[in-house]
Ligand SMILES: NC(=O)C1=CN([C@@H]2O[C@H](COP(=O)(O)OP(=O)(O)OC[C@H]3O[C@@H](n4cnc5c(N)ncnc54)[C@H](OP(=O)(O)O)[C@@H]3O)[C@@H](O)[C@H]2O)C=CC1
């Protein structure tokens with residue numbers, strides 16, 4: 001499979017290594033300096049891990065040229081609906097996940113299961129922490145937003161997520177910490193006067209994100225439509 005890498009930073013470089021190890025070819029590496037040069041005719045799929053301000057344009061270009069695109073960039077989702085309708089109009093392929101690691105996707109399911117139980121126990125308040133490296137551009141993380149959506153869908157006493165402390169009991173507080181070199185840690189905490197229940201995922205490196213993105217690209221390049229991890233993992 002021939003891959004265009006859109007974004008050649010921390011993730012792009014690990015994706016390149018894993019893709020080569022799995023027998024794929026890198027057709028182009030597009031970064032901020034050569035962003036106007038990418039030739040979509042030479043590839044089977046694009047893997048997009050760039051910048052919140054760049055993702056929409058990159059995806060739009062791929063869709064308009066019938067190149068399937070697997071996107072991991074976070075912090076641009078206010079334009080997600082636009083991308084999804086473009087994908088449908090063009091009969092294209094758009095795959096998005098806030099987190100491509102298998103472990104996090106298992107964690108998403110555990111989070112929803114726990115949230116369904118905790119809906120019945122209002123003595124517990126729920127809050128979340130996410131910790132990432134200091135170069136991260138967006139807060140809260142895309143993964144934290146997906147976790148928050150899993151809580152909000154199931155815990156009726158919570159209405160919306162917020163990224164700063166709030167006294168409104170309907171707010172689900174996501175606290176963001178930025179600490180040098182941390183690949184990504186997420187915690188969902190239920191706290192009562194008597195005890196606390198916490199679930200936590202710690203990424204030890206970026207390997208899981210990158211491997212997941214390459215495996216998804218292998219799968220998605222021959223599919224059509226708006227796709228996500230539930231389509232890929234089927235659990
Ligand atoms: N879904 C998931 O599983 C994961 C998602 N991510 C997300 O992926 C994104 C990238 O992360 P990461 O690799 O760590 O970030 P980096 O900052 O290390 O790399 C991003 C790269 O994209 C480049 N870039 C900027 N603008 C463009 C453009 N228009 N076209 C192509 N490339 C461009 C940047 O160049 P320059 O530095 O010159 O600006 C930089 O080299 C982030 O949004 C992050 O949150 C990260 C890990 C996992």
Ligand SMILES: O=C(O)C1=N[C@H](C(=O)O)C[C@H](O)C1
Pocket residue numbers: 074098099132136137140141142143144183184185209
């Ligand atoms: O920027 C990162 O590094 C990461 N971003 C994703 C997110 O915002 O959730 C995934 C992972 O946590 C690493």
